Each structure stands twice: as structure tokens, then as C-alpha cells.
Amino acid sequence: MAVSELKELYFSQSSLAIFQSCQKKFYYRYLAGLYWPAEWGMNEEIRQDLKLGQQFHLLAQRYYQPTLEETTLVSKQPLQAWLNRLKRFCSAVDIIAAEQELRLREAEFKLLAKYDLLKYDSSQARIIIYDWKTDKKDFKQKDIKSSMQTRFYLYLMVKAGYKYFAQDYKLETMPCLIYWNPRYPGQPVSLKYDKKSFEQDQTFFEELLKEILTSSEFPLTEDINKCRFCEYRPICRGKRSEAIEVFEEDLDLNLDWESVEEFEF
Numbered sequence: 001m002a003v004s005e006l007k008e009l010y011f012s013q014s015s016l017a018i019f020q021s022c023q024k025k026f027y028y029r030y031l032a033g034l035y036w037p038a039e040w041g042m043n044e045e046i047r048q049d050l051k052l053g054q055q056f057h058l059l060a061q062r063y064y065q066p067t068l069e070e071t072t073l074v075s076k077q078p079l080q081a082w083l084n085r086l087k088r089f090c091s092a093v094d095i096i097a098a099e100q101e102l103r104l105r106e107a108e109f110k111l112l113a114k115y116d117l118l119k120y121d122s123s124q125a126r127i128i129i130y131d132w133k134t135d136k137k138d139f140k141q142k143d144i145k146s147s148m149q150t151r152f153y154l155y156l157m158v159k160a161g162y163k164y165f166a167q168d169y170k171l172e173t174m175p176c177l178i179y180w181n182p183r184y185p186g187q188p189v190s191l192k193y194d195k196k197s198f199e200q201d202q203t204f205f206e207e208l209l210k211e212i213l214t215s216s217e218f219p220l221t222e223d224i225n226k227c228r229f230c231e232y233r234p235i236c237r238g239k240r241s242e243a244i245e246v247f248e249e250d251l252d253l254n255l256d257w258e259s260v261e262e263f264e265f
């Protein structure tokens with residue numbers, strides 16, 4: 001695969017995580033364009049959970065952006081209860097933006113992230129990033145602090161967002177990231193960031209991107225356990241997938257690419 005084609009890609013936390021998990025999967029999704037809707041091959045329960053997650057994100061966006069049209073989704077349960085919990089957890093004040101998408105274009109690579117909610121914390125002169133999760137797993141079951149999403153969201157906010165938002169906000173302190181799940185309203189996870197972590201992440205992402213951009217082979221993972229829940233299992237292993245594993249982050253693939261704001265530095 002020619003590097004020039006790779007250079008056309010905007011890298012999200014999902015694509016970077018997929019490259020780390022299985023290079024062949026990255027190749028199929030992002031270079032070969034072999035992608036089909038996440039709903040395909042999913043059992044009904046997972047399909048319903050995914051739909052609930054999408055509807056909740058839409059409700060949250062409309063709550064924080066009241067200029068958007070009303071939605072009728074609020075009459076459904078558990079969405080009404082989830083929305084009420086959200087309002088109690090995080091009121092609609094000091095809003096910078098909801099569903100804010102950012103792109104960063106540098107000479108060697110391009111990055112993209114989508115933030116569920118950004119608020120301004122004037123007491124500490126910083127941005128607070130909120131991310132909504134609706135998985136049935138609670139945060140204790142995940143290593144969320146060192147996840148690709150956590151590192152990528154915070155890194156890109158400092159790298160690109162802080163320069164952009166500095167026009168309108170005094171930003172003196174590193175951002176923090178808060179994960180919250182309406183299924184577990186009393187268990188938010190708040191993660192701080194610092195200069196040392198930013199520098200480590202900068203090195204990490206630059207090295208990872210260099211590895212991707214200089215790749216010419218995209219080998220199959222040697223961990224065949226990963227293949228059990230992968231949609232490409234029939235192609236790679238000649239077997240049906242046991243179930244398609246879907247992450248909310250996979251919805252990045254449904255981004256309206258034309259509507260994403262692009263910031264260049």
C-alpha cells in the first residue's frame with residue numbers, strides 16, 4: 001500500500017486502536033474500504049443497546065444545544081430516566097460545544113476527534129471534556145485511564161483545541177476528561193492531564209503514526225482470540241464470527257466527514 005494513500009487518512013482514536021489490535025483489520029477498514037454497517041451480523045440485544053446509545057447521544061446533544069429541534073425520543077424508557085440523570089449530573093451551563101468534531105492537519109499526518117461535550121471551567125481556566133458511555137460494563141471493568149481514547153482525546157485537545165479555543169477562553173490549566181454512564185450515574189470517572197503526560201502522548205502518537213505511515217504489510221494478528229468477534233473472520237480464518245463486537249467508538253465511521261471543522265497549525 002502506497003504511503004500517499006495512508007497520508008490521505010484522518011486518524012481517529014478508533015483507527016489507531018484498531019491498528020494496534022490487528023493491522024489487517026486496520027487495512028480492511030481504512031484502506032481497502034471493506035466496511036459495512038455495524039448493525040450487520042449483530043444479535044438483537046446488542047443492536048438495541050447500540051440504538052439506545054445513539055439515541056442517548058442525540059438527546060444529550062439536544063439538551064446542551066437548545067437551538068436544535070426538539071426530539072420525541074424523550075418519551076421512551078430508559079431514555080427519559082437517562083436524560084433526567086444527565087441533567088442532574090451535568091447542567092447546561094458553561095457550555096463551549098456539544099458533539100464538537102476537530103481535525104488537526106500536520107505535515108505528516110492528520111488527526112480527528114469528536115467530543116460529546118466541552119465545558120469551560122473558569123475556576124481553573126481549563127476545558128472539561130465529557131464523554132458519555134452507555135455500555136453495560138461499568139468503568140471498573142475497563143482500563144479506561146490508559147485507553148487509546150483517553151490519551152487521544154486529551155492529547156488532541158491540548159495540541160489543537162487549546163490553540164483554537166484560546167481565542168475565546170482563558171486557558172491556563174490542562175484539560176480534564178470525565179467519563180459518565182447513565183446506567184451508573186454515581187460512578188463518573190474523572191481523569192486529569194499534565195504536561196508530562198502530554199509529552200509522553202506526543203511521542204507515543206508520533207511514533208505510532210510513523211509506524212503506520214511506513215507500513216507496507218498489514219499482517220493478521222497472531223492472537224486468534226481477537227478474531228472470534230471480528231467481522232473479517234470469514235475472510236481471514238474461514239470461520240463465522242461468533243458475534244460482532246461493537247464499540248461506541250466504531251460509530252466514528254458514521255461521521256459526516258464534510259461537516260467536520262478543520263484546524264491547521
Ligand code: SF4
Binds near residue numbers: 022023028232234
Ligand atoms: S479476523 Fe483476526 S486477523 Fe482478520 S482482521 Fe479480524 S482480528 Fe485481524
